[in-house]
Amino acid sequence: xxxxxxxxxxxxxxxxxxxxxxxxxxxxxxxxxxxxxxxxxxxxxxxxxxxxxxxxxxxxxxxxxxxxxxxxxxxxxxxxxxxxxxxxxxxxxxxxxxxxxxxxxxxxxxxxxxxxxxxxxxxxxxxxxxxxxxxxxxxxxxxxxxxxxxxxxxxxxxxxxxxxxxxxxxxxxxxxxxxxxxxxxxxxxxxxxxxxxxxxxxxxxxxxxxxxxxxxxxxxxxxxxxxxxxxxxxxxxxxxxxxxxxxxxx
Amino acid sequence: xxxxxxxxxxxxxxxxxxxxxxxxxxxxxxxxxxxxxxxxxxxxxxxxxxxxxxxxxxxxxxxxxxxxxxxxxxxxxxxxxxxxxxxxxxxxxxxxxxxxxxxxxxxxxxxxxxxxxxxxxxxxxxxxxxxxxxxxxxxxxxxxxxxxxxxxxxxxxxxxxxxxxxxxxxxxxxxxxxxxxxxxxxxxxxxxxxxxxxxxxxxxxxxxxxxxxxxxxxxxxxxxxxxxxxxxxxxxxxxxxxxxxxxxxx
Numbered sequence: 001x002x003x004x005x006x007x008x009x010x011x012x013x014x015x016x017x018x019x020x021x022x023x024x025x026x027x028x029x030x031x032x033x034x035x036x037x038x039x040x041x042x043x044x045x046x047x048x049x050x051x052x053x054x055x056x057x058x059x060x061x062x063x064x065x066x067x068x069x070x071x072x073x074x075x076x077x078x079x080x081x082x083x084x085x086x087x088x089x090x091x092x093x094x095x096x097x098x099x100x101x102x103x104x105x106x107x108x109x110x111x112x113x114x115x116x117x118x119x120x121x122x123x124x125x126x127x128x129x130x131x132x133x134x135x136x137x138x139x140x141x142x143x144x145x146x147x148x149x150x151x152x153x154x155x156x157x158x159x160x161x162x163x164x165x166x167x168x169x170x171x172x173x174x175x176x177x178x179x180x181x182x183x184x185x186x187x188x189x190x191x192x193x194x195x196x197x198x199x200x201x202x203x204x205x206x207x208x209x210x211x212x213x214x215x216x217x218x219x220x221x222x223x224x225x226x227x228x229x230x231x232x233x234x235x236x237x238x239x240x241x242x243x244x245x246x247x248x249x250x
Numbered sequence: 251x252x253x254x255x256x257x258x259x260x261x262x263x264x265x266x267x268x269x270x271x272x273x274x275x276x277x278x279x280x281x282x283x284x285x286x287x288x289x290x291x292x293x294x295x296x297x298x299x300x301x302x303x304x305x306x307x308x309x310x311x312x313x314x315x316x317x318x319x320x321x322x323x324x325x326x327x328x329x330x331x332x333x334x335x336x337x338x339x340x341x342x343x344x345x346x347x348x349x350x351x352x353x354x355x356x357x358x359x360x361x362x363x364x365x366x367x368x369x370x371x372x373x374x375x376x377x378x379x380x381x382x383x384x385x386x387x388x389x390x391x392x393x394x395x396x397x398x399x400x401x402x403x404x405x406x407x408x409x410x411x412x413x414x415x416x417x418x419x420x421x422x423x424x425x426x427x428x429x430x431x432x433x434x435x436x437x438x439x440x441x442x443x444x445x446x447x448x449x450x451x452x453x454x455x456x457x458x459x460x461x462x463x464x465x466x467x468x469x470x471x472x473x474x475x476x477x478x479x480x481x482x483x484x485x486x487x488x489x490x491x492x493x494x495x496x497x498x499x500x
Contacts, residue, residue, distance in 0.1 A: 008361040009375065017364040017374075060448060061365070083333065083442070083494070111259045114267040115311070124267075125259065189495045192333070194444035194464035194487035198310060210460050214444035237444035244333070245439045 003044045011046050015054035016061075018044075023063060023074055030076045034064065065238070076239070079142075083244040089135045089143060090170040098137040104165045105204065106132035107158045109151060116148045119219055119230045129154020131161060134204060135170075141205045142239055146232040147173060153181060153228065173229065186223035192216055192242070195234070205236060212237030253294045261296055262303035268294075269308050273324055280326045284314065315488070325488070329392075333494040339385045339393060340420040348387040354415045355454065356382035357408045359401060366398045369469055369480045379404020381411060384454060385420070391455045392489055396482040397423060403431060403478065423479065436473035442466055442492070445484070455486060462487030 003014045022028040035043070040051045055072055058064040066072040081092055093100035112120070112128040120128065128148050135143035149157065157176055164171040177183040193215045202209040214235040220228045253264045272278040285293070290301045305322055308314040316322040331342055343350035362370070362378040370378065378398050385393035399407065407426055414421040427433040443465045452459040464485040470478045 007375075009363065013363050020364055078443070080441070111257070113259065113263050114270055125257075187495065187497050189493065191330070191491045191493040192442060192464070193328070193491045194462040194485070196446060196460070196462045196487075210446070212444040212446045212462060214442070235444070237446075241441045241443045243439065243441040245437065247437050 003046065011050045012053035012057065015040065015044060015046065015050060016057045016063075019054065019058050020063065028074050030074050032074045033071045034074065036071070062238070078241040079239055081240065081242050083242045088170075088172055088174065089145075090172060093135075093137045093142070096137070100170045101136045101168050102161070102165055102170050103134040103136060103141075104131070104161050105134055106130060107161045109155070109158075112148065116230055120148065120150055120227045122150060127151050129158055131157070133161065133171075140239075141207075142236055144201055144205055144234040148230040149173075149228070153177070153183070156180065173231075177228065183228065184223045185220055185228065186225065187221045189219045189221075190216060194237075197234075201234060205234075207236055207238075214240055214242070253296065261300045262307065265290065265294060265296065265300060265304035266307045266311075266313075269304065270313065273313060278324050280324050282324045283321045284324065286321070312488070328491045329489055331490065331492050333492045338420075338422055338424065339395075340422060343385075343387045343392070346387070350420045351386045351418050352411070352415055352420050353384040353386060353391075354381075354411050355384060356380060357411045359405070359408075362398065366480055370398065370400060370477045372400060377401050379408055381407070383411065383421075390489075391457075392486055394451055394455055394484040398480040399423075399478070403427070403433070406430065423481075427478065433478065434473045435470055435478065436475065437471050439469045439471075440466060444487075447484075451484060455484075457486055457488075464490055464492070 003011060003018065005011060007014060019028070019034065028034060037048055037051045041048055055064060059066060062075055062078065064072050065075050079092060079096060081087060087095070090100045108130060109127045110130045112122065112126055114124050116128065117124050117126050122128065129151055131145070131147040133145045133147070134141050135145060157173065160176060161171045174185060177185060195213050195215045197205065197207050197209055197211045197213050199209050201207070201213065202211065214237055216233045216235070218231040218233070220231065222228050253261060253268065255261060257264060269278070269284065278284060287298055287301045290296070291298055305314060309316060312325055312328065314322050315325050329342060329346060331337060337345070340350045358380060359377045360380040362372065362376055364374050366378065367374050367376050372378070379401055381395070381397040383395045383397070384391050385395060407423065410426060411421045424435060427435060445463050445465045447455065447457050447459055447461045447463050449459050451457070451463065452461065464487055466483045466485070468481040468483070470481065472478050
């Protein structure tokens with residue numbers, strides 16, 4: 001591939017396109033280090049500014065990532081999770097050929113704040129079961145989950161998550177509702193937001209503070225429309241995207 | 251409302267709950283300044299640490315925002331946009347009782363990079379029509395849109411967006427396809443990601459660099475499944491959330 005200042009495409013865009021082709025053709029693979037700035041300057045006879053612009057563009061597009069003092073590497077393609085049929089963490093991670101596991105950061109009864117009791121339709125100050133779980137793929141923390149359940153439903157789950165953790169498994173609340181509690185999930189209301197990692201979340205997820213997080217808030221109801229669970233899930237923005245295909249009405 | 255160290259709920263959560271109640275009861279309204287740290291300390295006989303924890307929690311939950319050197323204020327509730335039937339910018343903003351307008355940052359033919367031509371099914375290096383538009387509600391920049399269209403479809407739109415801008419209106423590409431080009435939109439593939447504002451985006455959107463952005467990538471097809479448009483929309487994370495209600499299959 002040639003890079004030419006006579007092309008109407010800017011030099012740095014041409015250089016980014018070169019990197020795209022290297023990735024698409026598998027000459028560069030996920031987590032490979034890309035050539036140094038100096039090598040790229042020499043190879044294409046372009047300035048260091050041009051090389052840096054190309055790399056910055058590729059990082060912004062999620063194609064590369066850089067580690068301070070180490071260099072620039074090819075990013076893993078993001079996990080693409082369907083939005084219409086929302087798959088569970090275990091299924092999504094296994095579908096990528098990775099091993100899901102769970103770290104229990106909290107599993108206990110707490111006095112709920114007014115916000116959570118309001119969402120669950122409980123009196124202010126009610127005890128609820130509170131869970132904070134880290135979803136891990138192989139050894140990488142991917143998602144931070146917070147679950148809030150009425151005590152009657154959640155008390156038993158506190159024991160379960162501990163035993164699943166010990167077995168290096170993933171505890172599915174949906175399966176627990178159906179199989180243990182004989183409760184059918186009826187519907188869900190979900191909101192999706194972009195947020196940034198707090199210092200605490202960054203430490204837990206081994207993620208830079210201020211890194212982008214995709215936040216999903218779910219309020220889950222029984223078939224009888226009773227609130228069953230409030231869930232907040234924070235997905236690492238560098239690993240996850242969500243997608244939907246739809247017919248567009250006129 | 252009393253705050254008591256005898257309650258099982260932490261003092262700072264009680265104090266945050268107090269702020270929630272003040273907002274829900276409209277004693278505090280969007281963009282009102284909340285009482286100073288000193289006033290809250292005195293009113294509830296708690297430490298400044300407790301007050302700061304409560305305010306930090308409320309900011310993290312999106313209830314408050316702070317401006318350095320000015321104080322802490324009540325946040326506007328986020329715009330809640332449906333995900334299943336995606337409404338246009340104009341309709342969404344009007345639905346909130348605000349006035350939508352558009353600033354044209356770019357509207358011209360460019361040589362597309364390999365990524366965009368790939369998505370549009372065009373030869374590498376093809377000219378395409380490129381648009382960068384800022385969606386504004388009253389005077390606040392809310393969304394940064396990038397549109398890429400094949401030249402045959404986009405050339406005329408370049409003139410249109412300029413004239414809509416002059417009339418302080420909003421240009422709907424969907425309406426343009428249908429009414430001017432007699433092209434029916436058939437389907438869309440969309441992905442949703444959390445990202446953070448680049449320095450350039452931050453300046454354009456009057457948003458702090460590193461602020462959270464909700465990125466929606468759309469590839470829009472005709473009924474004949476020809477790619478019609480590639481669109482990137484960056485929604486300010488502090489103003490927008492997206493929601494969906496669904497039945498959950500078993």
